[in-house]
Amino acid sequence: MDWQAILTSLPSLGDGLVATLQLCFVAALCALLWGTVLAALLMRASPFWLRVLNLYSGLTLALPLLVVIYLLYFVLPEYDITLSSPVVGVLALTLYYAPYIAQVIRSAIEALPKGQWEACRVLGLSRSEQLRDVVLPQTLPQMLSPLVGLMIGLIKDSALLSIVSVQEFMYAAKQAISDTYAPLEIYLTVALCYWLLNSAIDWLARGLESRMTRYRRATQH
Amino acid sequence: MGLDQQVVAALPELGHGLLMTLLLTVLASLVSVVMGQLGCFLQLRRAWVWRTIGRLYVSLMRGTPAIVQLFVVFFTLPRLGLGGQPMLAAVIAIGLNSGAYVAEILRVNRSLVTRGQLEAARTLGLSRFLTWWYVINPQVMRASLPMLVNEFTILLKTTPLASVVALTELTYAGQIVIARTYEATQVLLLVAAGYLLIAMPLIAAARRLEAKRRLA
Numbered sequence: 076m077d078w079q080a081i082l083t084s085l086p087s088l089g090d091g092l093v094a095t096l097q098l099c100f101v102a103a104l105c106a107l108l109w110g111t112v113l114a115a116l117l118m119r120a121s122p123f124w125l126r127v128l129n130l131y132s133g134l135t136l137a138l139p140l141l142v143v144i145y146l147l148y149f150v151l152p153e154y155d156i157t158l159s160s161p162v163v164g165v166l167a168l169t170l171y172y173a174p175y176i177a178q179v180i181r182s183a184i185e186a187l188p189k190g191q192w193e194a195c196r197v198l199g200l201s202r203s204e205q206l207r208d209v210v211l212p213q214t215l216p217q218m219l220s221p222l223v224g225l226m227i228g229l230i231k232d233s234a235l236l237s238i239v240s241v242q243e244f245m246y247a248a249k250q251a252i253s254d255t256y257a258p259l260e261i262y263l264t265v266a267l268c269y270w271l272l273n274s275a276i277d278w279l280a281r282g283l284e285s286r287m288t289r290y291r292r293a294t295q296h
Numbered sequence: 297m298g299l300d301q302q303v304v305a306a307l308p309e310l311g312h313g314l315l316m317t318l319l320l321t322v323l324a325s326l327v328s329v330v331m332g333q334l335g336c337f338l339q340l341r342r343a344w345v346w347r348t349i350g351r352l353y354v355s356l357m358r359g360t361p362a363i364v365q366l367f368v369v370f371f372t373l374p375r376l377g378l379g380g381q382p383m384l385a386a387v388i389a390i391g392l393n394s395g396a397y398v399a400e401i402l403r404v405n406r407s408l409v410t411r412g413q414l415e416a417a418r419t420l421g422l423s424r425f426l427t428w429w430y431v432i433n434p435q436v437m438r439a440s441l442p443m444l445v446n447e448f449t450i451l452l453k454t455t456p457l458a459s460v461v462a463l464t465e466l467t468y469a470g471q472i473v474i475a476r477t478y479e480a481t482q483v484l485l486l487v488a489a490g491y492l493l494i495a496m497p498l499i500a501a502a503r504r505l506e507a508k509r510r511l512a
Contacts, residue, residue: 133499134492136449136495136499137449137453137491137492137495137496137499138453138488138491138492138495139452139453139454139455139456139467139491140453141456141457141459141467142456142467142484142487142488142491145467145470145471145480145484145487146484146485146488149474149480149481149484150480150481150484153480153481227358227359230361231360231361231362232361233361234361234363234364235361235363235457237363238460245361245363245364258367258371259368259371259372259375262364262367262368262371263368265364266356266360266364266365266368269359269360269361269364270355270356270359270360273358273359273360274355274359277359
């Protein structure tokens with residue numbers, strides 16, 4: 076092991092990690108937003124639009140993310156849409172992850188008994204009150220674990236963006252390797268960082284989930 | 297929109313890439329099932345050393361990007377005297393990655409095998425291996441099949457990563473053709489169609505198997 080190579084490239088790797096965090100934060104927000112919109116559309120679309128939406132989510136099930144990234148990266152400029160590579164990255168991750176997110180949201184909401192919606196209406200709750208006081212408190216804990224799983228997937232997949240030269244963690248790693256010629260050491264360090272990051276997210280989500288479902292345990296006593 | 301002449305001429309090249317992708321998917325799936333069985337077996341051992349190794353394997357594979365894993369394998373192999381073989385590196389890396397997910401699938405379905413069955417097997421004098429082979433594995437594999445097929449679709453979607461270690465599978469073949477013809481849109485759509493060609497039957501099979509399992 077070439078420890079010196081790891082030590083000398085730590086600062087630049089740190090910058091890369093920060094860039095990955097920023098990129099993933101933006102991409103995750105966009106994906107959650109677009110996924111929520113998709114879920115709302117899926118629940119009330121006309122049969123024609125439902126087909127279109129299903130085709131879209133079917134494509135994300137079948138196509139590799141790398142191919143989607145290449146498509147956006149190479150095809151959009153041919154139609155005179157030139158986006159910078161980080162924007163292409165965020166766009167690719169958003170488009171790719173939103174259908175999965177929509178699926179999670181939709182199945183959690185549809186699992187809610189119909190009587191609850193009827194009860195809300197009888198009580199005269201407004202739409203926002205329904206969501207805030209009745210629907211979300213029950214569905215959020217259910218969505219949390221699959222959504223966090225998807226977010227971890229998004230963080231891992233963001234490493235692919237280095238291929239279209241988005242300057243994130245993997246890109247910084249490649250730079251560090253061309254400086255130090257120690258690929259294995261650098262990649263192992265990178266792997267360790269991703270692992271720690273994702274394990275921390277997983278751990279936090281578990282804590283949050285047990286907090287959110289506290290009321291269930293409280294009623295059991 | 298017709299295909300460009302040069303792209304038509306490159307079709308055999310893309311076809312070869314498709315075959316390589318298929319080969320990589322099949323080989324990596326085999327590694328994945330073996331690793332999944334091993335990971336599941338280790339996690340369910342009573343001794344904490346084995347259990348920790350099993351859990352660490354699953355956690356590491358699920359917590360790091362597949363592309364990093366591929367690079368780590370690719371740069372480790374030369375130290376073992378197996379350098380310069382992108383196919384080997386890709387099969388090992390993608391197989392190891394997917395194996396962690398297979399281990400989780402198998403572990404969930406392992407609970408289908410009741411204690412009574414294991415006691416019965418022991419009473420009949422079956423060894424540990426024979427119990428696994430005749431009693432546990434057939435039931436677990438049958439119950440896991442829809443999820444496994446689904447996992448192989450996900451595995452297929454990680455195979456383009458092999459292009460970063462210059463394995464001429466479908467995506468890399470596409471890149472080579474693009475570099476020559478400058479017809480990015482046409483070639484990439486063909487590449488996408490190639491993936492759909494493999495993925496659609498897999499997705500359909502997973503759905504059918506799942507429906508069948510629910511009926512049973």
